[in-house]
Amino acid sequence: xxxxxxxxxxxxxxxxxxxxxxLKDLDHLQMELKVYTADSRHQFLLYKNNSDNFAGIIALxxxxxxxxxxxxxxxxxxxxxxxxxxxxxxxxxxYPQSKIMGSIEMTPMxxxxxxxxxxx
Numbered sequence: 001x002x003x004x005x006x007x008x009x010x011x012x013x014x015x016x017x018x019x020x021x022x023l024k025d026l027d028h029l030q031m032e033l034k035v036y037t038a039d040s041r042h043q044f045l046l047y048k049n050n051s052d053n054f055a056g057i058i059a060l061x062x063x064x065x066x067x068x069x070x071x072x073x074x075x076x077x078x079x080x081x082x083x084x085x086x087x088x089x090x091x092x093x094x095y096p097q098s099k100i101m102g103s104i105e106m107t108p109m110x111x112x113x114x115x116x117x118x119x120x
Contacts, residue, residue, distance in 0.1 A: 088110065
C-alpha cells in the first residue's frame with residue numbers, strides 16, 4: 001500500500017532516506033525533504049508491506065503523463081526484486097494513466113519490471 005507523505009511521517013521518512021548513501025549527511029537529507037514537500041511536482045510515497053508495516057519510501061517526479069521514479073529506498077528485509085516490482089505495480093495503480101519511467105539508476109530495474117509484466 002502506498003501512502004502520500006505528510007509531516008506526520010517525517011521521522012519514518014528520514015529513516016528510510018538515511019539508507020541512501022547520498023543522503024547520509026543530515027543537511028542534505030533535510031534539503032531533500034524540503035524539495036519534496038515544497039514542490040508539488042515532487043512527491044514522496046511511503047510503502048507499507050503486506051504486514052501493514054512501513055517498509056520504504058519512493059521519490060517521484062510527477063509530469064503530465066509520466067511518473068519519474070527517482071529512487072526507492074526499502075528496509076533491508078524488503079530489498080528484493082520482487083519487493084521492488086510490487087512497489088512499481090502499486091505506483092502504476094496509484095497513477096493508472098501515467099507511464100512509469102526512472103532515473104538513470106532506476107531505469108534498468110523499471111525495464112526489467114516492464115519485461116516481467118509482459119511475460120505474466
